[in-house]
Amino acid sequence: MTGRWTAPSWGALPRRITLYRTPGGWRHSILTETGGxxxxxxxxxxxxxxxxxxxxxxxxxxxxLALDFHGTDVDISWHPSDAPDTCNGVVARREAHPD
Incomplete structure (x- = not known):
């Protein structure tokens, strides 16, 4: 095993995330670009x-996750949710800026 991470076979980049509070703590559900x-x-x-x-x-x-497994930077924009103790986010690749 090498010291560098490689993307797993299911390794699609995250596209959306939902956070929700449970009695045991905050949990997440991540939807990937390929629907996983x-x-x-x-x-x-x-x-x-x-x-x-x-x-x-x-x-x-x-x-x-995006950097280690996909070699890319991402931005996450968070949006209000109608449900209490829930947060929704959209994940987007960070655009490279020319020097």
């Missing part, structure tokens, strides 16, 4: 953490 779904928890964020803290942790997770 990845679900899990934000282990560093407690159930009583604010949605701001959850969004920050999820943003960091997605930025690292």
């Amino acid at each position: 779904r990845l679900c899990g928890g934000l282990s560093a964020v407690s159930a009583d953490a604010s949605d701001t803290e959850a969004r920050s942790a999820a943003t960091t997770m997605l930025e690292r």
Whole structure:
């Protein structure tokens, strides 16, 4: 095994994310560009953490995932949700700026 990450076979770039609070903590559901779904928890964020803290942790997770597995930078834009304790985000590749 080398020290560099490689994209897994399911490794499509995330496209959307939904965060939601449960009694056990904040969880995420990520939709990829190819329609796959990845679900899990934000282990560093407690159930009583604010949605701001959850969004920050999820943003960091997605930025690292995109860079480590796909070699690209991403921007996440968060949008209001009608449901309480829920956050929705859109993931987009960061446009390269010419020097």
